[in-house]
Amino acid sequence: LAKTTQPISMDSYEGQEVNITCSHNNIATNDYITWYQQFPSQGPRFIIQGYKTKVTNEVASLFIPADRKSSTLSLPRVSLSDTAVYYCLVGPSGTYKYIFGTGTRLKVLA
Amino acid sequence: DVKVTQSSRYLVKRTGEKVFLECVQDMDHENMFWYRQDPGLGLRLIYFSYDVKMKEKGDIPEGYSVSREKKERFSLILESASTNQTSMYLCASSLAPYEQYFGPGTRLTVT
Numbered sequence: 001l002a003k004t005t006q007p008i009s010m011d012s013y014e015g016q017e018v019n020i021t022c023s024h025n026n027i028a029t030n031d032y033i034t035w036y037q038q039f040p041s042q043g044p045r046f047i048i049q050g051y052k053t054k055v056t057n058e059v060a061s062l063f064i065p066a067d068r069k070s071s072t073l074s075l076p077r078v079s080l081s082d083t084a085v086y087y088c089l090v091g092p093s094g095t096y097k098y099i100f101g102t103g104t105r106l107k108v109l110a
Numbered sequence: 111d112v113k114v115t116q117s118s119r120y121l122v123k124r125t126g127e128k129v130f131l132e133c134v135q136d137m138d139h140e141n142m143f144w145y146r147q148d149p150g151l152g153l154r155l156i157y158f159s160y161d162v163k164m165k166e167k168g169d170i171p172e173g174y175s176v177s178r179e180k181k182e183r184f185s186l187i188l189e190s191a192s193t194n195q196t197s198m199y200l201c202a203s204s205l206a207p208y209e210q211y212f213g214p215g216t217r218l219t220v221t
Contacts, residue, residue: 034208034209034210036210041215043212044210044212097155098155099168100145102151103153
């Protein structure tokens with residue numbers, strides 16, 4: 001089973017926009033891309049999900065190019081409370097099949 | 111609100127013991143998952159189930175088995191616990207292919 005690829009860590013300052021990219025070269029036709037946020041000692045929490053193009057909700061945007069081999073989570077104007085680990089998950093079929101990558105540790109600085 | 115509950119938050123077992131971790135969801139979700147999480151390794155899928163009595167192996171099924179006799183309940187079984195199974199275990203459920211809802215986790219220590 002394959003894993004998605006993300007940067008291991010990122011630093012940002014409060015108020016900045018943060019973009020985290022995930023690579024999933026072998027995405028299958030009926031796979032969705034889902035992003036999760038995880039704080040220490042808690043289970044991951046859903047942020048956003050998409051299939052193609054752009055999806056936006058009250059906390060984030062998700063950009064997916066036409067070939068769907070990557071995706072970018074965009075967090076507008078981050079705050080200290082956004083410091084967490086962010087995971088992308090591709091599934092339900094194909095080679096990724098609910099396999100989480102190692103995630104991106106985002107640290108927001110004052 | 112979807113609720114996923116796990117039978118224990120903390121568990122201490124001895125090497126060689128049989129260990130049962132229980133997970134219950136209340137939203138009639140067809141999919142249920144067991145992950146383990148270790149520092150630096152992220153979440154790793156052990157098993158998932160897409161229907162009652164149906165299961166599929168994830169990335170690291172060795173040393174584990176699962177049981178799903180009822181739709182709302184998914185059990186993870188360590189037949190003979192070993193120290194390398196000391197970890198945080200997370201259960202999740204979803205209405206495929208949509209977002210997974212995670213439980214609070216069980217921190218298992220095997221001594």
